[in-house]
Amino acid sequence: MDISVVGAGHVGLVTGACFADLGNQVVVTDHDKDKIALLKRGKTPFYEPGLEELVRRGIAQKRLRFTTSMKEAVEHGLVIFISVWTPQRPNGEADLTAVENVSRQIAQALRAYRVIVEKSTVPVETGEWVKRTMSLSVRRRVPFDVASNPEFLREGQAVQDFMNPDRIVLGVESKRAKDLLLELYKPLKAPIVVTDVKSAELIKHASNSFLAMKISFINAIAQLCDQVGADITKVAEGMGLDTRIGRAFLDAGVGWGGSCFPKDVWAFIRIADKLGYDFQLLKAVAQVNVQQRQLFVKRIAQILWNLNNKTIGVLGLAFKPNTDDLRSAPSIDIIRMLQEEGAKVRTFDPKAMEQANGLFTDVTFCKDVYEAARGADCLVIVTEWNEFKELDFVRLKKLMRQPCIIDGRNIYDPEALRRLGFRYVGIGRGHPTTYLGLPKGSPSPHGEKSS
Numbered sequence: 272m273d274i275s276v277v278g279a280g281h282v283g284l285v286t287g288a289c290f291a292d293l294g295n296q297v298v299v300t301d302h303d304k305d306k307i308a309l310l311k312r313g314k315t316p317f318y319e320p321g322l323e324e325l326v327r328r329g330i331a332q333k334r335l336r337f338t339t340s341m342k343e344a345v346e347h348g349l350v351i352f353i354s355v356w357t358p359q360r361p362n363g364e365a366d367l368t369a370v371e372n373v374s375r376q377i378a379q380a381l382r383a384y385r386v387i388v389e390k391s392t393v394p395v396e397t398g399e400w401v402k403r404t405m406s407l408s409v410r411r412r413v414p415f416d417v418a419s420n421p422e423f424l425r426e427g428q429a430v431q432d433f434m435n436p437d438r439i440v441l442g443v444e445s446k447r448a449k450d451l452l453l454e455l456y457k458p459l460k461a462p463i464v465v466t467d468v469k470s471a472e473l474i475k476h477a478s479n480s481f482l483a484m485k486i487s488f489i490n491a492i493a494q495l496c497d498q499v500g501a502d503i504t505k506v507a508e509g510m511g512l513d514t515r516i517g518r519a520f521l522d523a524g525v526g527w528g529g530s531c532f533p534k535d536v537w538a539f540i541r542i543a544d545k546l547g548y549d550f551q552l553l554k555a556v557a558q559v560n561v562q563q564r565q566l567f568v569k570r571i572a573q574i575l576w577n578l579n580n581k582t583i584g585v586l587g588l589a590f591k592p593n594t595d596d597l598r599s600a601p602s603i604d605i606i607r608m609l610q611e612e613g614a615k616v617r618t619f620d621p622k623a624m625e626q627a628n629g630l631f632t633d634v635t636f637c638k639d640v641y642e643a644a645r646g647a648d649c650l651v652i653v654t655e656w657n658e659f660k661e662l663d664f665v666r667l668k669k670l671m672r673q674p675c676i677i678d679g680r681n682i683y684d685p686e687a688l689r690r691l692g693f694r695y696v697g698i699g700r701g702h703p704t705t706y707l708g709l710p711k712g713s714p715s716p717h718g719e720k721s722s
């Protein structure tokens with residue numbers, strides 16, 4: 272099938288490259304000329320395992336093309352995916368300017384029937400706005416359908432997720448659009464939920480918010496574990512074996528971040544507000560997440576007595592492993608709070624160093640874990656990269672000023688590290704926190720604003 276994708280970002284590029292690999296003819300367009308020039312040379316603008324190979328293969332087999340011309344994209348694709356950004360406004364709402372602009376541009380270039388598919392994450396009723404915007408701009412009476420096909424891929428395993436989804440959600444309003452999308456997705460052999468556009472839009476926001484809720488829930492339980500000396504990893508195991516609950520997303524840590532959860536949770540709260548529903552549950556989910564970072568820094572301060580002039584080695588900057596994405600990463604707030612308390616920060620991330628340059632001031636970027644540990648009063652784990660799991664702890668101990676590890680992702684065995692002579696503190700593993708007073712520079716209630 273001939274398809275086009277508007278927006279060559281984490282979702283659009285994966286969508287385009289994967290559909291090309293499945294045998295479709297794909298045109299990907301973006302307004303960023305540099306990005307398109309880079310992609311034409313077979314290079315990807317961000318790190319995502321397996322994606323560059325897929326892009327190169329698509330180009331070599333002449334199934335994948337890149338252009339800055341919307342006209343070319345609209346002429347080519349019978350199905351046109353909108354996968355542009357939908358960032359967070361300062362008040363938490365989703366900024367749909369790009370979706371609106373692209374809808375208008377598509378309508379102006381429309382000469383024959385097309386299915387316009389929202390793949391960007393958007394608040395419920397956006398499909399209606401897209402349809403209305405397009406109807407105002409479409410030159411002749413060209414027929415078109417608007418559909419919703421939310422994306423659930425996870426950065427760091429996006430290609431794998433796209434090719435092997437748990438489910439595909441199709442929100443459609445006509446048989447024609449439904450049949451085309453069913454045909455397009457048939458090779459993936461995944462369960463498909465066919466519904467109306469509004470329900471599809473809600474499925475995406477509800478799913479992300481539910482997952483964020485699970486993480487905030489376990490983080491709240493972790494605080495209790497610390498106070499009473501219980502072990503959150505065991506509590507999560509015991510809860511997770513209940514098939515009604517499930518073990519996934521019950522890992523306590525420094526909280527959720529990234530390009531999706533923070534903005535999607537707030538966009539959901541705001542659209543609910545607009546619709547007259549006060550989504551108090553989700554507000555608490557967001558609040559627990561902000562608090563989790565504050566309490567983490569407070570804990571570091573308690574362990575080191577005070578932070579002024581202490582050197583902290585921060586391991587991991589990306590919001591999660593296998594990506595260089597720093598959007599709303601917990602590391603940003605954590606480092607800022609540490610610095611406001613007077614600490615000096617040394618850091619290393621396996622992939623996100625380049626992206627981090629310019630985002631942080633007065634931070635020493637190191638070439639590896641051991642350099643980050645040199646002279647440090649403690650090492651703080653912020654991202655659970657696999658390569659942090661197996662370290663030469665004897666060497667680390669010699670390099671550090673104090674043998675202390677504060678593990679924001681619970682990747683180590685506390686007993687093993689204590690045997691090696693480290694002071695080890697995880698999350699929810701029995702280290703009580705004094706709750707009075709929060710660190711300077713604590714994030715605002717909205718906490719995570721998209722970068």
Ligand SMILES: NC(=O)c1ccc[n+]([C@@H]2O[C@H](COP(=O)([O-])OP(=O)(O)OC[C@H]3O[C@@H](n4cnc5c(N)ncnc54)[C@H](O)[C@@H]3O)[C@@H](O)[C@H]2O)c1
Pocket residue numbers: 277278279280281282283300301302303306354355356357369372373390391392393422423424425426530531
């Ligand atoms: N990143 C994820 O893991 C993920 C997962 C599921 C859904 N989503 C959703 O998908 C959407 C895109 O996210 P992303 O992470 O790919 O964003 P991104 O920032 O990586 O990419 C967005 C792309 O859209 C392009 N763009 C913006 N305005 C444009 C315009 N007017 N014309 C043409 N191109 C334009 C940008 O240049 C950029 O390349 C968002 O709504 C996001 O919430 C993201």
